[in-house]
Amino acid sequence: MLIRLAVPGLGDAEVSAASAVLRSGMLVQGAEVARFEALVAARTGRKHAIAVANGTTALELGLAALGVGPGDEVLVPDLTWPSPAHAVVRAGATPVLVDVDLREWNTTPAAFAAARTARTKVAIAIDQFGMPSRVAEVAAALPGVAVLEDAACAIGSVRGDGTPAGSAPSLLATLSFHPRKVVTTGEGGMLVTDDDALADALRIARNHGQRTPGEFASAGPNARLSEVAGAIGRVQMERLDGMLTARRALAQRLRAALPMLTFQASPAHADSNVQTLGALLPEGTTTAQRDAFLVACRAREVEVGKLSYALHRLPPLAQYAPTGEAGYPHSSALVDRGVALPLWHDMDDATADRAADAVRSALSEIV
Ligand SMILES: Cc1ncc(COP(=O)(O)O)c(C=O)c1O
Incomplete structure (x- = not known):
């Protein structure tokens, strides 16, 4: 499923x-x-x-x-x-x-x-x-x-x-x-x-x-x-406190299982609710490989999404970015190499482990 x-x-x-x-x-x-x-x-x-x-x-x-x-x-x-x-x-x-x-x-x-x-x-x-x-x-x-x-x-x-x-x-x-x-x-x-x-x-x-x-x-x-x-x-x-505890523990389990990915860093002592568990694929991964990775995850019955948007690339907003790509090296790199991993608060550990296994196996297929 x-x-x-x-x-x-x-x-x-x-x-x-x-x-x-x-x-x-x-x-x-x-x-x-x-x-x-x-x-x-x-x-x-x-x-x-x-x-x-x-x-x-x-x-x-x-x-x-x-x-x-x-x-x-x-x-x-x-x-x-x-x-x-x-x-x-x-x-x-x-x-x-x-x-x-x-x-x-x-x-x-x-x-x-x-x-x-x-x-x-x-x-x-x-x-x-x-x-x-x-x-x-x-x-x-x-x-x-x-x-x-x-x-x-x-x-x-x-x-x-x-x-x-x-x-x-x-x-x-x-x-x-x-x-x-x-x-x-x-x-x-x-x-x-x-x-x-x-x-x-x-x-x-x-x-x-x-x-x-x-x-x-x-x-x-x-x-x-x-x-x-x-x-x-x-x-x-x-129910928020219970949902947060479960969500943070699951996010930690997924991060630990996927050491080859880079996760969003936290300011010292901050504690995110992990609304999205974003991750960057290994350095050097191209956008085409990232897209192939999403397809490979889907083939393993795991839905992984693109991370987000770099607004300067969107047609209604490009006019507000006169420097174009050159002005946004970080957001461009993050959206090109970034993915969003499955996470919800009552996901069970076995599902989290299955998702991590699929991510690892999909990665080995594309790099
Ligand atoms: C950062 C941010 N601002 C605003 C919104 C808009 O919220 P809504 O979908 O409830 O209109 C979203 C996402 O949906 C968001 O991620």
Whole structure:
């Protein structure tokens, strides 16, 4: 049977919570979304959490609340899913794509600082694949620039200084609850902050621009999360610690079984939630060999994916990378040689071992 890349960890408790909402007749703006928000606020050490439809909408609303618009530049790591850069374009501003670190796969404070101009309004620090970015150092390197932490992948991750991903000193952080994430509600997202004014603006923005029911303050979208999703998210948050323990142990088992691969490095003392177990194939592996490796894994009934995207190569974003390939040696190398290995929290050890065996055998076929 095919070993999948990811399997959402939904069980009987989520099914019961969702069906209770369906039977209640209260499908939007009820207690479950509020309970989910309270759990995420507590977990990220924040005063406010505002649930929205998905992680991309969270970024769009976050940038709008920070006042990003035409004429502004926003710094965005080059290695990621395109949402953060697309959100900047959709705000009418200019994304400035910044290369990432070859070891930690996040953008460094120095690289962010070097890309800053007089027009830089926001820097988006991404906790890529759940690995906490160095948010405090990024904030210190960019005085006067708001740091928006894209913690889409990072619920439950802990930074090197012991603070949770998504917490201060980023001004605002966004999360995603897509099925590939550690906590999922199907589609879902959230913004977290300690800033009262930002939180007020975001609550208004997600709800048709209404300050109170019927009192319209702005031409806002409907970006609310449904009660069914809220109930699933509430149960997932209650199970988060168990899911993290299992996930981290399985990731360690896979890393130990695959010493010929290079894994994402962690800042000292940081503890990723391992949302994605990314790995680089041995030095010298070509992109064609990497692709052959993916096919060879599939032939062994193991789903292995490409690692991610180098945004400067994507047609809607290439115009924001005037230096082309030359400006992004690290993200280019990572996407060309990178893969995502199967991992989910209730994968059993035998499945992890079978996946590692298949990876080893596929590798020997291509190199
Ligand atoms: C870093 C990052 N930001 C934003 C998103 C967008 O989240 P969503 O899929 O919930 O819109 C994703 C992934 O899905 C992501 O990986």
